């Protein structure tokens with residue numbers, strides 16, 4: 001497509017030449033029907049770019065191969081930037097149909113590229129000679145990452161091995177889909193129908209009405225149903241006074257994925273574990289865990305086990321203390337039984353209510369969405385010297401979307417930020433950050449030197465009635481700060497090459513900028529200024545904050561035991577060699593691992609193997625469930641750098657944070673980046689303290 005105006009191709013130029021204000025796409029000029037021909041053309045153009053690189057008769061250089069790969073597919077980047085944001089935030093039937101059609105096409109497209117042998121040979125030759133190329137650190141890292149991504153996709157394998165790898169990948173994909181569909185079916189089919197009045201003992205009214213609705217949906221009008229959706233089963237186990245019913249419901253809940261012969265996930269797990277081990281061996285790794293961890297900050301299964309092991313011992317001790325509290329309550333209530341897993345939530349809620357009495361409705365009047373958005377901007381201004389200028393006249397894909405120009409300390413535009421805060425039927429649920437365009441400094445065909453990022457935060461807050469402020473919960477406020485932390489990671493990015501910009505970092509590092517930013521929400525000066533009562537304007541009372549702070553450490557033994565045991569079982573499955581992974585019985589394997597750990601009898605894994613979707617319905621968090629805790633270590637330790645100075649906005653610390661973490665993208669190894677910021681590797685101390693496990 002290079003050099004040819006889009007209008008001459010019959011495509012809508014608005015889709016590739018973004019001509020709206022602030023460099024945004026001219027959304028109103030783009031129709032749904034423009035996307036399909038644009039993708040067709042963009043995919044063809046990308047492949048043409050790739051072929052030109054692969055078939056270049058000149059000796060491979062960093063510029064004509066690696067940089068050329070970075071530049072390739074410019075139109076595809078533009079079209080994708082608009083399309084994937086719309087399918088998340090403002091979709092419709094036409095976009096969804098195209099999305100289904102595109103998914104397999106895109107996966108074929110990218111595997112064609114990594115399997116292109118002449119292309120890989122050029123990359124491989126550069127990598128072999130990398131010491132002689134005179135590259136700067138960022139270019140050197142890009143070369144290494146590019147080479148590794150080819151290797152990890154099997155570029156170096158023989159034809160026969162490549163064919164076997166493709167076969168394995170395909171089989172793993174269908175095993176993953178089958179796994180999650182089985183869990184879903186088990187979850188949606190099960191219902192414990194309650195008919196007697198006494199069956200509802202202890203349940204709050206809101207739960208009773210959801211259970212009535214769930215029963216009606218299943219043709220049991222007038223009765224109540226306990227279903228396995230978290231929004232029903234968890235409060236049921238918490239509030240039901242009926243120990244017999246708690247036991248029945250709990251047992252059904254933890255048996256998802258192994259309840260019926262036709263939906264049994266256990267053989268699927270066995271096959272998945274075996275194939276993953278075989279895949280890792282094909283690619284030259286001892287185990288699947290080593291393969292998955294190779295491009296992360298943790299790097300090795302040993303490093304992961306070290307962290308999990310440290311937390312495990314402390315969590316188990318804390319959980320034993322918590323269990324003793326529960327036993328006491330059980331005895332006080334005149335019962336004579338040990339704490340069973342179906343008792344834990346019930347009695348711990350009684351302990352919580354007695355010790356930390358407060359609820360969300362007391363906090364909410366102080367949490368106005370508009371004030372908290374201001375608070376997030378204000379925090380970024382204080383830390384990084386950037387500022388936000390609102391553009392009320394700029395229209396995007398939906399009238400609710402707010403547009404801000406983000407200016408650096410020198411007054412130059414460094415990013416555009418879109419805030420899309422309210423729920424609507426055309427929007428996917430959840431909260432996320434994504435980009436229309438990422439940052440980089442490569443000059444393009446027209447000689448423009450790089451581009452500034454266009455970043456969006458998408459949330460699903462409910463609008464308030466006209467004239468009233470939108471009030472949110474503390475959890476929502478945390479989500480707002482979390483996603484804004486990701487947004488800053490995109491906006492502060494300051495690297496040369498697009499594929500390592502902003503949030504293009506490893507899975508166990510990407511939550512650091514977001515989780516770290518959450519800490520500023522509860523800094524006293526931010527709360528005093530921005531958590532103000534919507535009627536009186538008074539700051540949130542200290543007493544309420546103290547209660548919230550104390551409650552945050554409650555029941556953490558339980559939470560960390562259920563999490564850490566799951567993470568350790570995940571690691572154990574994926575540390576197996578192909579020989580060890582042949583013919584395993586997943587449930588006895590799980591039992592052995594737990595027995596060796598000394599799993600408390602009162603608590604079960606947060607996700608037992610037959611419904612451990614993070615790990616078995618697709619690749620996503622396989623050998624990676626630990627990363628939630630890893631990020632927790634990083635953000636707690638990183639915030640402590642500010643606490644140690646006595647100033648949560650300490651300038652020198654903020655400068656280092658910006659330079660080495662928020663601006664660096666994937667341009668350095670995450671461990672080196674962290675050390676550059678903190679002066680040392682992270683320790684779990686701050687996390688353990690935050691969790692009350694120190």
Ligand SMILES: [Zn+2]
Nearest residue numbers: 482486511514
């Ligand atoms: Zn996140």
